[in-house]
Amino acid sequence: MKHLALLLCLLLLVPAGGLCEKILWEDDAGQVVLSDDGNVQFVSPGGEATAEPIEENIDENTYAPDETPAPVEKSLPNDFTFRKTVKYGDSGELVAQIQARLAELGFYNAKVSGGYYKVTKAAVKAFQTQNGLSADGIAGRDTQELLFSAAAVPADATPRPSPTPEPTKYTLMVDVANQITRAYTYDENGQYTVLVREMICSTGTSKYPTPCGTTIMPKKRARWGYFPTWGSHAQYLTRIDSANAFHSVLYTEPDETTLSVKSFEALGTPASHGCVRLLVSDAKWIYDNCKEGTIITVYEGEYDPEYTMTLKPTLNTSTLRENPLPSPTAAPVYSRANWPTKYRTLSRGKTGADVYMLQMRLTELGYYHGSVTGGYYGGTIQAVKDFQKDHGLTVDGAAGKQTQALLFSDAVGQTAAQPEETSVPVADTPVPTAAPTLTPEPTPTPQPTFTPTPDPALYMPIQDSVG
Incomplete structure (x- = not known):
């Protein structure tokens, strides 16, 4: 209710x-x-x-409070204790104390009315600017503690310089093509080149896209959030911009036992209404470590779905959290001697050494350009379709016995994607004549056969999936 x-x-x-x-x-x-x-x-x-109160044309000099504020002493309080943030539209004794102190320092020249309106807001902003604070016109903890201290710089004194902001520790890169969020930190040269964390995610659908571009992370964040339009909750929300946020997968209530398994299974595909959904552990990492001012870049990378799937864990149905990702294992040795001789049908979601060999062979022939992981997903499917089309096979993207037998045969040579071999001219036996004997052209040096070199760290399977 x-x-x-x-x-x-x-x-x-x-x-x-x-x-x-x-x-x-x-x-x-x-x-x-x-x-x-x-x-x-x-x-x-x-x-x-x-x-929130709309900033109307209200003047402190004409503001009539319901109750007359108690007289405010202009002397500096000996034991100031922060009680609450006050801002435009607020009223009461604390506002009157702030007005009196601002007047004492030369920032406020209206009636001490106890009403926080345009003159008070302007005076607070002027005080903040003079004292090296962020000038937002809101009297929060930092502003009040400095205002009611002996260190406050009056309006007629030399302004306190604003502190040089330190660079934020991390920057976040959201790849909407591959549904991966990456966190980088800076190197010895101050450049964000050191990869710290890779996180599988779900960005916006085509109807509700996550906009590409660069934003600065706002301060706003919350432990739980509720989306009334969609009737769902999420954990660890951190703003991206005024319209979107990083947050966890979804729940029907603010309770971890009410996980939407559908939102968990959708990770790695566009599924949100513009926000960036993450595993709970990843959403919490951003919430805890990426502070206000963090640079966020949303972009479209080179499509590589096989790599994305190396980051996708399975769900532990007991804890409703993700299972740990398997540790990478040694990649199989790719050579003709290790080509498979028995074939199962390979299709989306299959994993194993035979998928690895298939990807290596497709890479060798110039059809596949993604990560060699041993997982059969979108990039491999497209490469198989292209191979099938070029060789007169049924184009379905599934590598059955016929497709694999042809792929792993000597009948299939290099494609146009690789340099064509130059034929060696053969000189005819010269017929004895008075003319000089022709000198044969030099034989070109044979080009080395291209063998793709995978990154062993990407090979995740290795238990073959069947069925």
């Missing part, structure tokens, strides 16, 4: 122009609601939603 009440309240708050997805940011107190257009709303424990 609580979620139904929240949904009804939010629907009333949506502009008539159309329904946009909302994310309810369920922090520890369960109160803050942030919509995808960046407008903050507040939810009481009973589920009543109220919009």
